[in-house]
Amino acid sequence: MPGTALITGITGQDGTYLAQHLLSLGYQVYGLVRGQNNPKIGMVDQLCPGIEWLEGDLLDQSSLIAALETCQPDEVYNLGAISFVALSFKQAINTGETTGLGVTRILEAIRVVNPKIRFYQASSSEMFGKVRETPQNELTPFHPRSPYGVAKAYGHYITVNYRESFGMFTCSGILFNHESPRRGLEFVTRKITHAAARIKLGIDQTIALGNIDSKRDWGFAGDYVKAMHLMLQQEAPDDYVVATGHTHSVREFCELAFAHVGLDWQDHVVTDPRFLRPAEVDVLVGDATKARTKLGWKTEVDFGHLVAMMVGSDMEAQRTAQRIGAATR
Numbered sequence: 001m002p003g004t005a006l007i008t009g010i011t012g013q014d015g016t017y018l019a020q021h022l023l024s025l026g027y028q029v030y031g032l033v034r035g036q037n038n039p040k041i042g043m044v045d046q047l048c049p050g051i052e053w054l055e056g057d058l059l060d061q062s063s064l065i066a067a068l069e070t071c072q073p074d075e076v077y078n079l080g081a082i083s084f085v086a087l088s089f090k091q092a093i094n095t096g097e098t099t100g101l102g103v104t105r106i107l108e109a110i111r112v113v114n115p116k117i118r119f120y121q122a123s124s125s126e127m128f129g130k131v132r133e134t135p136q137n138e139l140t141p142f143h144p145r146s147p148y149g150v151a152k153a154y155g156h157y158i159t160v161n162y163r164e165s166f167g168m169f170t171c172s173g174i175l176f177n178h179e180s181p182r183r184g185l186e187f188v189t190r191k192i193t194h195a196a197a198r199i200k201l202g203i204d205q206t207i208a209l210g211n212i213d214s215k216r217d218w219g220f221a222g223d224y225v226k227a228m229h230l231m232l233q234q235e236a237p238d239d240y241v242v243a244t245g246h247t248h249s250v251r252e253f254c255e256l257a258f259a260h261v262g263l264d265w266q267d268h269v270v271t272d273p274r275f276l277r278p279a280e281v282d283v284l285v286g287d288a289t290k291a292r293t294k295l296g297w298k299t300e301v302d303f304g305h306l307v308a309m310m311v312g313s314d315m316e317a318q319r320t321a322q323r324i325g326a327a328t329r
């Protein structure tokens, strides 16, 4: 029987997809939000009506204990983090505190309030960084290349450690890049699809990118949140890679996104060293055999459909903005 779930990072892309999924299964869903009067609550309420809101912060231990005591969840999904790799180079300490130590704070809160709560940690393919083997699976060694990747590696190991030390039901999902129309504009996929739509409609002429040769294993976020939920329904806690098994370059993403609106990407994409990172992850591709066989998880949206979905959504949004602009002039 579905129970009660608490989600940190609920206002992000994955938070909204996961909340929708859990609500559709009959869960009572609590969302943990930082700060006063968080402006994103209204947006999330529209997308997923029925969420109950709690205040709390991964930097503040007592707020996490209070949140757990209030909602008494069966499952906690820790999606909260500083999640933008480029920012983590500029805010390395903040990233360590939130993305890394934040995991220990919530695990400690669970241990104190109710160690039977099942816990999902959003681990990342960025932990593989300078990859030691291809494709990457659950046993591939880590070599993170950013403060974000380092903090995620810490979060991963502390999740494993609480399982082994205290017998807690803690799972780590090592998710490769996953995208959607809800992706933030700072991430490369959405930056490209948003720009392609604006260029098509004559609003902008060019887009500036960093390293267009880097390759990622891009899947659809709506598929990936289902794996998170499945991990917490197993008999025993474990770690799983979640990926499509296919890799594409940023260049290929541009080619496809611009072609979707009838444009040649080479006429519009420029490169700018401002968007290069101090250390780069060149190529990632995941082996999700374990998730497929043990969880019965599968991808439903492939790369081509993902790009088409994102460009289509950005075209629609830009056209709507143009109509509203015209009507108010």
Ligand code: GDR
Pocket: 083, 084, 085, 086, 123, 124, 125, 126, 175, 176, 177, 178, 186, 187, 188, 189, 191, 208, 209, 210, 211, 212, 214, 215, 216, 250, 275, 276, 277, 280, 281
């Ligand atoms: P990533 O995602 O760092 O893989 O982490 P991002 O979309 O930011 O970058 C992907 C690749 O594209 C290159 N790139 C650019 N990236 C951005 N953001 N902007 C640019 O202009 C640009 N030009 C080229 C990057 O250098 C990189 O190689 C994402 C995040 O969601 C993490 O939180 C998550 O853990 C991992 O995916 C899995």
